């Protein structure tokens with residue numbers, strides 16, 4: 064079977080892999096796609112050398128305006144002016160169509176009413192049918208639009224033949240074209256969106272047309288064979304334009320794999336079924352260090368399990384400092400290690416700190432890429448190909464737990480000049496012992512790698528009748544004699560930032576921008592007063608029960624030190640969960656505040672309006688893209704359901720990818736490639752994250768340096784030794800880098816062209832309030 068080779072030129076869009084997979088899914092998998100960026104080649108001349116290898120070129124969507132030239136669209140404009148291209152079959156999508164038409168003398172103008180994530184009826188023109196691009200297509204079909212700009216024809220642009228149009232407040236708009244006497248076709252809508260129909264038919268028709276032109280009209284196929292023979296090396300180098308190398312080779316034998324027996328003990332406790340308080344009563348009994356991933360609000364597929372991870376003296380602590388490009392590794396509460404040793408070592412420039420103080424401390428100079436690789440390699444030898452069904456199905460049997468901050472994600476640059484920044488960007492601890500609570504079956508498991516599960520916990524469980532009968536006596540307010548200094552972002556700065564977001568979206572640089580603010584709370588204690596992190600946790604859990612309630616206090620040194628990291632979270636949002644074969648993302652986009660007047664029915668109406676629909680759809684398509692980058696089988700399993708939480712209603716979608724076990728990737732690869740979470744960035748991710756970091760957020764959040772978000776907007780969770788993982792988005796949370804002296808709370812929301820300043824500000828305050836209420 065001969066393959067159909069497509070060169071796909073992406074413009075750093077967040078829908079690029081959706082397009083790639085849509086192409087690959089046609090003709091029974093015989094379409095082979097090589098994806099490059101619009102600046103992978105410096106000149107069209109270079110591109111021409113590989114062109115004969117390809118049957119067709121697809122030019123994808125993306126931010127920017129082709130009228131701005133190469134800085135926005137790389138070589139796209141030159142490509143459409145190049146003689147060699149005249150015979151090459153091309154399909155342009157959105158930005159691709161705008162560049163194609165601009166080169167034909169059309170204008171590209173801003174729409175009066177912009178459409179981002181909106182579904183419209185496309186109308187095929189008579190020329191649409193004669194062109195054969197819309198063979199077998201009904202006269203009207205629904206498709207998603209993501210554009211601020213549109214193509215305007217004139218009586219001088221007669222070579223541009225309209226194939227599809229649509230109508231809206233802007234009037235009649237051009238939605239698809241062919242360039243006269245050329246195999247060049249384009250659409251303004253997005254055939255790859257999950258809300259577009261007939262996208263597959265469009266691609267099939269384009270491929271047929273391309274084959275026909277190559278064979279019968281231009282004779283390109285006779286040149287192609289020769290190019291295949293000497294183009295192989297060039298092609299291989301093209302395929303590396305986007306790095307999709309796995310973090311580690313999961314099929315290679317681990318070599319030094321440790322053989323570990325897993326100890327489990329099981330307690331069936333029927334009356335804990337559906338009782339979220341059980342976990343809280345249990346953790347109340349445990350006085351040793353613990354990381355808690357509790358479900359304080361139970362719902363299907365979220366909150367079935369609570370996990371209590373117990374670090375011990377052999378647990379390794381991995382801390383990454385992004386600005387310093389260094390990682391420290393040491394044992395949990397190493398008796399010889401002092402915080403001063405760590406500080407001194409971080410300030411020095413030794414690659415591997417010599418172990419002068421007889422401690423377990425190791426310092427590694429590495430950037431975040433190195434960190435991702437090294438922790439994965441450390442886990443590699445420890446992962447267990449578990450045959451025992453029960454152990455295989457437990458969510459966690461030991462492994463890494465912790466926090467990956469926003470700055471660990473892609474497209475965010477570090478600040479190497481900030482040599483004094485000792486705030487960790489990632490902190491993970493290797494766990495040998497844990498307690499799992501299954502809230503559905505009413506079972507508690509004690510799991511240990513090895514045989515030494517802490518006696519203290521076994522005793523607590525053996526005597527569970529005593530403490531379990533008691534009701535939870537946690538206070539739901541903090542001591543009344545504590546005052547708080549609360550510093551928030553300035554309102555005028557927020558509105559400036561909001562307007563800046565609108566400008567970018569109107570220019571076509573972004574379709575949705577998640578603008579966030581940071582608030583700092585400093586407790587003012589009375590003399591002899593104290594406010595423990597545990598007390599704050601107790602309060603938040605009760606004030607805002609959530610499926611992803613976490614408590615992570617990193618008292619990883621024997622001596623308490625002033626720069627301890629602590630996170631207390633009541634997040635509603637799962638970012639990514641995976642098992643051996645399937646991974647699931649659960650983006651939340653769309654928020655309505657709960658009030659006495661607001662009920663589920665009313666909230667559902669609001670959440671189904673174009674504003675919220677578009678906001679969710681954009682992120683849904685972006686999340687599909689994140690999964691499609693590495694895995695070919697992706698499905699939207701839940702489309703915009705309304706979920707009720709303590710203080711808000713939220714619009715949630717669920718996307719799953721299957722077939723991970725046969726791929727070369729693990730869930731950790733998916734996690735690395737899809738951070739930061741799309742629901743916290745907006746789309747397209749790359750340009751939006753860059754604008755947020757460098758221009759928009761430094762203005763709003765003056766007290767945090769350089770657009771840093773830190774723990775907020777990152778993820779918290781675990782990677783289990785049985786190949787599972789689950790990470791929630793760090794929102795509706797508070798965290799401290801200095802042992803509770805100051806607490807940071809982030810809050811924000813996605814801004815689209817349909818947003819209003821007042822609406823967004825109120826939404827941001829509603830979200831801030833879910834955690835801030837603890838201090839009030």
Ligand SMILES: C=C(O[C@@H]1C=C(C(=O)O)C=C[C@H]1O)C(=O)O
Nearest residue numbers: 653654742794810811812813830
């Ligand atoms: C940015 C926050 O929340 C995110 C933004 C949402 C929205 O824009 O509707 C909803 C959930 C989160 O993904 C936050 O809570 O601070």
Ligand SMILES: NC(=O)CC[C@H](N)C(=O)O
Nearest residue numbers: 124125157158211212571
């Ligand atoms: N999705 C796109 O390709 C958008 C193209 C262009 N940046 C616009 O906003 O119109």
